[in-house]
């Protein structure tokens with residue numbers, strides 16, 4: 001617009017000079033002045049143009065920078081993790097939900113988390129781990145065994161994370177993992193350990209292990225509590241019979257009772273009844289000494305007291321017959337069976353199971369560990385007259401587990 005305006009102005013100047021019939025010299029001078037003026041305006045215009053271009057360029061650069069910074073932010077939601085001295089970091093995607101794995105060089109042990117996840121807050125989970133120098137001359141710890149086995153397998157990069165084996169085929173990549181590992185959901189170049197214990201718990205009813213399932217790198221194993229040995233199926237637990245193996249610590253006066261998950265050393269002491277004395281006739285039996293004729297209190301006391309120890313598992317299904325007791329021969333015409341006193345009535349009952357036999361029945365499930373006591377009385381009658389009483393003192397050891 002500026003240029004257009006100046007041209008009109010100069011042509012008017014030229015016309016007015018022509019009309020005034022000025023000399024050729026004057027016209028020439030006027031033309032030179034106009035030329036100078038035009039030149040000055042051209043310079044000014046070019047300067048403005050350059051300034052405008054510069055501003056445009058600056059504006060363009062700042063826009064590109066802004067876009068670039070936005071793009072950068074999308075691809076790196078979390079800042080790059082700090083480098084790991086004496087180790088390396090696996091994983092190069094730092095987006096939210098992605099994870100990186102830390103691995104120490106041989107001779108160093110990772111202190112801190114093996115994996116960090118990029119959180120929604122754009123921060124890495126957990127604390128930054130570091131590699132601690134371990135003395136390789138003392139090779140009895142787990143880290144030493146891991147580093148030893150990793151040196152034999154080049155693909156093994158960590159105990160629970162390994163590199164996948166990938167092949168290119170028809171413009172696509174197929175990655176596989178060794179047994180016990182699956183492709184990482186965040187990084188197809190990595191294989192992560194399958195937690196069989198968790199997987200089995202979520203996908204199948206029942207238990208993979210009877211007691212404890214322990215996930216390991218690439219596999220798992222079952223463990224049993226103390227007092228049990230792992231079965232041949234590597235999943236069940238079997239009680240160790242300390243009494244049969246003679247690995248108990250009972251004294252010669254005590255009786256060793258095997259229980260599920262342990263054993264008990266019990267002292268068998270003969271009972272005391274009024275006017276009656278007893279003598280131990282076997283490790284688990286006491287017999288009454290002869291009574292003085294006419295001593296009714298003595299005759300009312302049990303003829304014999306038997307001790308019976310047994311072991312059951314926790315929460316056993318009920319009702320269950322625990323054991324039967326019988327008289328080899330009787331002098332009277334009838335036998336009566338019953339519980340002596342109120343002890344154990346909430347868990348047990350006694351039933352007759354034959355003319356000369358009775359049985360102890362557990363009627364309510366018991367949560368272990370527990371030790372229950374119950375006394376069974378067998379009475380021999382002759383025409384409703386008591387001929388003798390026989391007592392069996394039963395102790396039931398309930399294990400802490402249902403095996």
Ligand SMILES: [Ca+2]
Nearest residue numbers: 240259261262
């Ligand atoms: Ca045992």
